[in-house]
Amino acid sequence: MVWGLLVLNTLGSTGAETIIPLPRSLIQMVTMGALVAAFALALAVNLRLRIRASAFVFLLTLLLVPSVISSLQLESGFGALFRCARLALFVGTLWLLSRWWDGGTTFVRHHIRMYFLVLASVAAGAVVSPGAAMPDVYGGRLVGALWPLTPPQIGQYAAVVIGLTVLLLIGGRTDRRSAAVVVVPSFVLLLLTHTRTATLGLFVGLALAIGSLVLTSAAARRFFVWAVACAAVAALGFASALQTWFLRGQSQENITSLTGRAKVWDALLAAPRTTSERLFGTGLGDKSFGGLPIDNSWLAVYHEQGLTGIVLVAAIVVVLGGVALLRPPSLSRACALFLISYCAIASYTEAGLGDASPYLLHLAVAASLLATPVAAPPLAPLAPLTPPSTPEVRRHHHVPRWARRAEMT
Template sequence: MHGAVVEMTAERTPKAVATVWGLLVLNTLGSAGARTIVPLPRSLIQMVTMGALVLAFALALAVNVRLRIRAGAFLFLLSLLLVLSVVSSANLESGFGALFRCARLALFIGTLWLLSRWWDGGTAFVRQHVRMYFAVLGSVAAGLLISPGAALPDLYGGRLVGALWPLTPPQIGQYAAVITGLTVLLLLGRRIDRAGAAFVIVPSLVLLALTHTRTATVGLLAALALAIGSLVLTSAAARRFFVWAVVCAAVAAVGFASALQSWFLRGQSRENFSNLTGRAKVWDALLAEPRSLSQRLFGVGLGDKSFGGLPIDNSWLAVYHEQGLIGVSLVAAIVLVLGTVALLRPPSLARACAIFLISYCAIASYTEAGLGDASPYLLHLAVAASLLATPVAAPVLPVPERPLRRVPRWARRSEVS
């Protein structure tokens, strides 16, 4: 029939894309952290992480040699942030290391542009995100089994650190919280069975508890509540999970109140807890620092997210210090655009996962830095952007009409007779 269409299968994500994503995860693990069982020179770790980023960009370029990309507000705003970072770092107030960090950020964003070809609103990048960070947590668990003393050092107050790769408790807590929340949502969306979900969730929660990371715990609970809330009206499984979660939370609050309070305080005084373990003092000093108009607008250039030799531990203040008020505006625009798009989408698993990632990054930004530079937080937001991308329309091709069959002469004669 003329005008009929042929349904075409969507292009599958190449395995090389998963490799590229794993290399990006490796690049964002960082080079500073706890002492490892086998001492690793920081120069060697930096060589591995930067080599992973260069290899990721080269592999992404090889897979997407025709440079097919999907433009969107997220990548456009990230590119503007890169331009701003180069401008703020050009005067070398933060040294030549600022230009090196700009080059790293350029490769990072360039790789995301190349991968955007496969951003189709599906959960492929969610699954790869969970796999990669679960592998990282596997190395943490292996270090804990091999050398419990090195994995739970007194230097960090007995909190869990990376004994094979230098990872800090907040890093481990972040990875555990993110993959736990995403796996719960995949379970509710029936994209993973219960055994597979338990295999990921149970050890991740154990490692999260051993890190005593309050930001990751609060971020997980709050972001997961928002994500599941977006599914309550359309998913019976989400409603059941929400009810059970409320009941369990009430029981835990009544029966284990003292234990939860001691875990949350981590042996600190209430005064130390109130000023966020000394973070508030660094924040006050940073805000009180005299700055020129140029420094207020553009910052002092990309640095190591520290002020006066102490970590800033706040994404917004770190961006203000390094990229100025313009940088803060761009980062806020990234979060607001992704959040607005997520809220305007109809309820779905992809939307719920995006809401979880955006909410977690927004909550963690108060006590963690990373939204203005290549970091796991930008990877989380990139996954959210891939989930919110409009699915690619399948090409529609007309079915060629069959040629008219020629009627034999004897048939025409019989019809006439």
């Protein structure tokens, strides 16, 4: 329940127009209420405040420092302080949940189930109102018609669900039928979103994750050969369709400028900044500059939390990636590598690594997979065998053997 509430909190409040218009204030009330409820429930099941040491959550806690310092200047308004409080609750909830991080795939299953429910709502909206689910304003790309979700969000959720489910199938933690029920509709939704970043992150992340299992898993080797064969057939037989899907009707110039993102990035880097703004940023905002989305995690962190924030976020990715590479091959390590690599790739065209977002939830799952398993308590020594303490037996026990034989005779 706590993980589902955290997922609900990170869905956001902006996006396409829904079938039933939802006021943004109502959506913000629901998402923020979900975070408060998640923290309260996590505290209720962990009243003794038992936590596990986690470099990931510790670095996130340190990230609060530049966030608060820059937000106190109120350059981004009082909303910056509200976002700092949200980030603090988010990090506090992760601290409380760290007690159950044991290197297993428990949180992977929670992650898949919660985001598959989100994808199910997207599919339901497309069935109820296809026009609202694929509006012209987004170029016919799939959006959330029941909850305001953008195509990149849906693509991200679908890619993560597909990747983790495939890895569970390879690791023998689920059967083919259950995996197909999750993977097939999720892949259809991914194709309908026309999200290039999510698709690239899915394939690269799976390649790295499966590659880490090839030497120790026959199932991983079979899947790798099958995937290469399917990719070759698709490249030869559907090259034209794949090119059309990739271009999305855009010009070469538009693709080169990353759909206009490069112009925003250049303006952000060229803007004058004080020493304090360079070090700590301008405060947590809505990840935009000049009214346009930044769509880059590193530049968004630089803008809002400064160089200090960039160092801390880079440390999070480097530490998680380094620990994953040092671990022996296993399913947990493969899932962690997939999530880390996906977030690293998506950070180039999506923002979210410096604030409460799905990307931090992905990395939290990776941290839970890389946690050292809790050692089992040592077995208590066996109690020594002692003779029964009844008077008759005690007397019989101390009678010499020759006397007992004489008595029996």
